[in-house]
Amino acid sequence: MIQPHDSIIVQSLGRFLIPVIQIFGLYVLFFGQYGPGGGFVGGVILGTSMLLAVLIFGHDASRSQLAKKVLHGDGVGMLIYAGVGGLCLIGGGEFLNYANLEIPGLEISARRSLGIVLTQIGVAVDVAVTAISIVFSLSAQEIIEDSLNG
Amino acid sequence: MSFVFEISLLLLLLVTAAGAILVKDLMSAILLLGCYSFFLSVVWAWMGAVDVAFVEAVVGAGLATVLFLLTLFGTQPKDVRLRRPPPPIAALIGLPLLGVLMLYAAKDLPAFGDPASPPSVRISPSYLQQSYQDTRTPNVVTSVLMDYRSLDTMVETVVIFTAGIACAFILRRKTL
Secondary structure (H helix, E strand, O other): OOOOOOOHHHHHHHHHHHHHHHHHHHHHHHOOOOOOOOHHHHHHHHHHHHHHHHHHHOOOOHHHHHHHHHHHHOOHHHHHHHHHHHHHHHOOOOOOOHHHOOOOOOOHHHHHHHHHHHHHHHHHHHHHHHHHHHHHHHOOHHHHHHHHOO | OOOHHHHHHHHHHHHHHHHHHHOOOHHHHHHHHHHHHHHHHHHHHHOOOHHHHHHHHHHHHHHHHHHHHHHHHHOOOOOHHHOOOOOOHHHHHHHHHHHHHHHHHHOOOOOOOOOOOHHHHHOHHHHHHHHHHHHOOOOHHHHHHHHHOHHHHHHHHHHHHHHHHHHHHHHOOOOO
């Protein structure tokens, strides 16, 4: 059971910082094609922002509900990544060869760019869910039972 | 050519690494390990590997510290058995020998940023030249990771997924 932090400074800073961190995580995730960053780092930043809410406001607060809901999404990131590969197979090419994504009106290079974006989203979802899942596994027992029972 | 920045970074790395090993209090050891990861990320950024530096700063100094701290709160913060036995003689003799061998082998590595080294002659130019026309991705690191070496990245994702599942299986079962 993670209790809420009782310092008003930590709580107000958390209220202000968590949305900023989430916006920054999304920026890192989608800016990975143009600068440093990418799916892995963006996923870790998104996951840790949700964990910060749990650590600051306790695990019963309404701000922590997002992390507990995300916990159920284990494997969705893998599904997105392998699903893009499967779509490439359906398009008539090799596994994960994004040039075979069947999207009309896009050149080959734009298709590969889109494939990079989709797989990065898959990696980010996978990493964020895994970070939250490991932290909840390491915490006390009743958190897990509560969050699994709804 | 002065190496003031490099030498001070190296000293900070050595001091924080030795401190993380030698300090008795486990909380201080975890925080020193976080400092070590942060200095290591500065080293990566200084050498031009900005993506690696980003990952090291976020994962090594951020997430891993939180995981270590949660593990510590689940156990005893002051471990009474922390006083270690002295290292065995085989390690005292063998490890310096291994270090000398590795230093000897490191002499044959290409110099840092050498334009005539085998990877920068054979495979890097084709990536650097064709990446933008092929994938419309200016960041070559991302296009190599996600497009040219996509299968590797998928298996890495499987590894992370497996780590999460294994932690859930081991830690989340009810105490018997």
